[in-house]
Amino acid sequence: MCLAVPAVIVGLNGTSATISVEGALREVDVSLIDDPRLGDYVLVHAGFAIHKWDRSEVEELEAIRAATDLPEVLA
Amino acid sequence: MKTLVQSIAELAERLGRDVNLMEVCGTHTMVAFRTGLNRLLPESVRLRSGPGCPVCVTDANYIDAAVQLCRRPDVVVATFGDLLRVPGSESSLDRERAAGGNVRIVYSPSDALVLAKECTSKQAVFLGVGFETTAPTVAWSIWRAARDGVRNFSVLCAHKTMPRAMDALLRDQQVRIDGFLCPGHVSVITGAAMYRFLCERYKVPCVISGFEAWDILKSISLLLTQLVEGRAEVEIEYSRSVTEHGNAAAQRLIDEVFEPNDASWRGIGTITGSGLAIRSKYSNFDAAHVLGVTFGESHVNPLCRCGDILRGVSTPLDCRLFGRDCTPAHPIGPCMVSGEGVCAAYYKYEGSAAA
Numbered sequence: 001m002c003l004a005v006p007a008v009i010v011g012l013n014g015t016s017a018t019i020s021v022e023g024a025l026r027e028v029d030v031s032l033i034d035d036p037r038l039g040d041y042v043l044v045h046a047g048f049a050i051h052k053w054d055r056s057e058v059e060e061l062e063a064i065r066a067a068t069d070l071p072e073v074l075a
Numbered sequence: 076m077k078t079l080v081q082s083i084a085e086l087a088e089r090l091g092r093d094v095n096l097m098e099v100c101g102t103h104t105m106v107a108f109r110t111g112l113n114r115l116l117p118e119s120v121r122l123r124s125g126p127g128c129p130v131c132v133t134d135a136n137y138i139d140a141a142v143q144l145c146r147r148p149d150v151v152v153a154t155f156g157d158l159l160r161v162p163g164s165e166s167s168l169d170r171e172r173a174a175g176g177n178v179r180i181v182y183s184p185s186d187a188l189v190l191a192k193e194c195t196s197k198q199a200v201f202l203g204v205g206f207e208t209t210a211p212t213v214a215w216s217i218w219r220a221a222r223d224g225v226r227n228f229s230v231l232c233a234h235k236t237m238p239r240a241m242d243a244l245l246r247d248q249q250v251r252i253d254g255f256l257c258p259g260h261v262s263v264i265t266g267a268a269m270y271r272f273l274c275e276r277y278k279v280p281c282v283i284s285g286f287e288a289w290d291i292l293k294s295i296s297l298l299l300t301q302l303v304e305g306r307a308e309v310e311i312e313y314s315r316s317v318t319e320h321g322n323a324a325a326q327r328l329i330d331e332v333f334e335p336n337d338a339s340w341r342g343i344g345t346i347t348g349s350g351l352a353i354r355s356k357y358s359n360f361d362a363a364h365v366l367g368v369t370f371g372e373s374h375v376n377p378l379c380r381c382g383d384i385l386r387g388v389s390t391p392l393d394c395r396l397f398g399r400d401c402t403p404a405h406p407i408g409p410c411m412v413s414g415e416g417v418c419a420a421y422y423k424y425e426g427s428a429a430a
Contacts, residue, residue: 001129001157001415002208002260003102029185032211032324043263043316046155046205046212047183050322051263057315064289067076 004045006053006061009038019044079292080115086299087117095121095251096298097387099241100258101128101415102286108424110288120295123387124417126240127258129205130157131385131409131416132340135373137204137233138163144200144231144366145176151194153187154202156180160412164374184216184230191220191228200362203230208260210234210351211325214332217353217360229362232353235338237261238269239349245277249388254298256291257283259313264329266321270309278307285313332357341375341409342382381408384417391421398422 007028011018015031019042030036030049041058042049053061087094098104104124107113113122126132142163145152152168159169159180172178177197181187184201191199203213213230220228237258244250257270262283270281280301284294294312301308311317329351338350353361362368378396383389391397391410401407403419410416 001102001155001205001413002100002127002258004208004260004263028183029215031215032322032328034324043260045208045260047185048212048215050208050211050260050325051316053315060315061287064285064287068287068289 002045004043004050006058007042007044007049009036009040009042012036012038017049019049076289076292079289079296083120083292083296083299084117086296086303087119089303090119090299093119093121094253094299094302095123095387096254096256096295097123097125097244097252098256098284098291099125099127099237100256100261101131101413101417102260103256103258103284103291104128104417104420105415106286106288106291108420111424112288112292115292116295120299123252124384125244125387126340126343126385127206127237128410128413128415128417129209129235130161130413131381132235132343133158133161133204133233133409134339134341134370135163135375136370137231138167139165139373140368140370141168141202141231142166142171142176144362144368145171145178147177149197150200150366151177151179151190151197152200152202153179153181153190155204157413158202158204160406161409162406162412184213185219188216188220188225188228191225195227198227198229198362198366200366201228201230203232203234205234206258206261207236207264207329210236210333211264211322211328214328217332217357218328220360221357226359229360229365230353231362231368232333232351233338234333234351235340235349236335236351238273239346240340240343241270241273242276243343243346243349244386245273245279247386250386252279252387253302254280254282256294256298257281259283259285259316262311262313262317262321264322264325267309267311267317267319274307274309280307281309283309283311283313283317285316340385342385376407379408381410381418384410391418394418
């Protein structure tokens with residue numbers, strides 16, 4: 001239940017934001033994070049952004065995903 | 076990643092004894108099974124699932140109360156989909172919904188507030204279940220309802236918090252835990268500092284893990300390194316999301332709306348200070364208060380081992396019901412219902428043949 005997904009803010013209207021999760025759009029509330037801006041990467045849980053990632057943190061996730069080679073390890 | 080698996084094997088060999096590492100969070104359990112990383116670990120390193128699946132630890136009498144509410148013509152129950160199939164003593168919300176009960180699935184507590192505003196002839200009751208990750212979103216909906224003067228929105232509150240539950244497990248003589256993989260998204264809200272008392276009091280290492288397979292393997296290697304070096308500290312592997320002190324705005328909201336209470340955990344019992352209750356200043360948004368809800372005795376199948384499984388004492392393979400009477404299509408215990416439940420994970424990824 002504590003699932004949270006990374007998303008990018010593509011629209012802002014007060015404390016409401018449109019986010020894109022791999023292209024799927026949804027409205028979320030951004031009142032729990034500081035200074036939300038267009039283009040910010042955020043972690044979203046139950047309709048709320050709960051954390052803002054900086055660019056280096058996004059790059060870290062991309063690097064981790066690129067390094068995940070489970071089928072090879074399992075073989 | 077191969078390097079990481081090798082380093083875990085080397086650390087396990089240096090340690091030279093069996094260790095039980097508890098992944099507290101249900102989402103970590105699912106990642107471990109889905110990716111098969113649990114099979115990459117040496118035999119001496121055992122992952123034990125903990126009580127970190129909110130659906131699994133929700134008492135049957137809470138479901139019973141929700142079932143009673145959805146039968147009322149003046150109420151519409153709004154819930155996350157996860158709770159729908161959880162069996163109460165005699166029924167489930169899913170069964171009630173099929174029989175015409177007023178149950179709506181929502182994605183966010185804020186959707187439940189919208190439902191209340193659209194459906195003014197009924198009391199919209201949101202089922203407030205979940206840990207520190209979810210609690211601020213529910214606190215926000217109560218705070219917002221109060222601000223907007225919404226009179227037909229309330230929450231049936233059964234929120235729980237992690238630290239006292241982890242403390243209770245470490246005090247339990249039946250349970251042996253050598254290290255905790257701490258829940259990542261709970262920690263986004265609370266911060267890492269929350270776990271420090273566990274390290275100090277019980278000399279147990281804690282590593283806050285992210286949710287990629289790589290994150291979990293890295294966290295396991297950090298835990299084993301601490302054990303090899305005789306350290307017991309809080310480390311943050313999930314540093315892209317977790318800070319020392321967490322999300323201050325979310326913590327303020329939780330504190331504004333909720334206060335700690337003693338909570339009942341399904342299969343475990345009551346743990347002092349492990350729950351959140353709605354403060355009296357927001358009692359007009361407390362469904363138990365507004366609608367006079369009482370929580371009765373719950374009746375669960377005595378053969379169900381979910382309680383032992385949630386404490387890491389047993390695995391689903393120790394349960395006589397697992398895979399025979401209790402399956403995802405006909406779940407008896409909550410650990411088989413939830414997508415994050417350890418019985419569901421065993422059934423799906425280890426095969427019912429294991430039973």
